[in-house]
Amino acid sequence: MKLLYTLFLSSCFVLLTNCSGSNDNDENCNFLLDVTVNYQIDLNLPQYSQLNFDGNSIYIPGIGNNGVIVASIGGSYMAWDASDPNHARSECSAIVPDGLFGECGCGDGNRYNFITGEPDNNDGLRCALKFYRANLSGNILYISN
Secondary structure, eight states, X not given: XXXXXXXXXXXHHHHHHHTXXXXXXXXXXXXXXXXXXEEEEETTSGGGGGGGSTTOEEEEXXXXXXXXXXXXXXXXXXXXXXXXXXXXXXXXXXXXXXXXXXXXXXXXXXXXXXXTOSBSSOTTXXXXXXEEEXXXXXXXXXXXX
C-alpha cells in the first residue's frame, strides 16, 4: 500500500512540474501563421534601391503574415515578417519600418530592432519578430523560410 501511495505522489509531482506554466511564452507567441515565403528581389529595380545602402529597410506587402521587412545591415540583409508577433493580426498590426527599427501601426508602442528581431523598447514584450532567410546571389536577394 505504501508503494502505491509513493508511486501516486511521484506521478502527481511529475505531472505538476511538467505542466507548470512553461508554455506561457509559447501561448503568447502564437499569433503568426506558418506561411510559405519564397520571394525574389532584384536590387537593380528602383523600388528596392534603398537596400543598396546600409541602415535602410523596406516593407514588402502581400507576403508572409502581414508583409515582410527587409533591412540592409553592413553589407548583408535581414528579413522579418512585418506582423507584430505580440498581438493578434489586424489591419494595424503591420510594422512600419524606419531605418533599422520599426513600430507596430496599432499605437501600442511595440517597437522592434531589425538587426536582432527583438523588441526594442518594451521589456514586457515576449515575442521577437519572425525571421526569414535572405540570401544574395548577384543582384537578386532571395527571401524564404
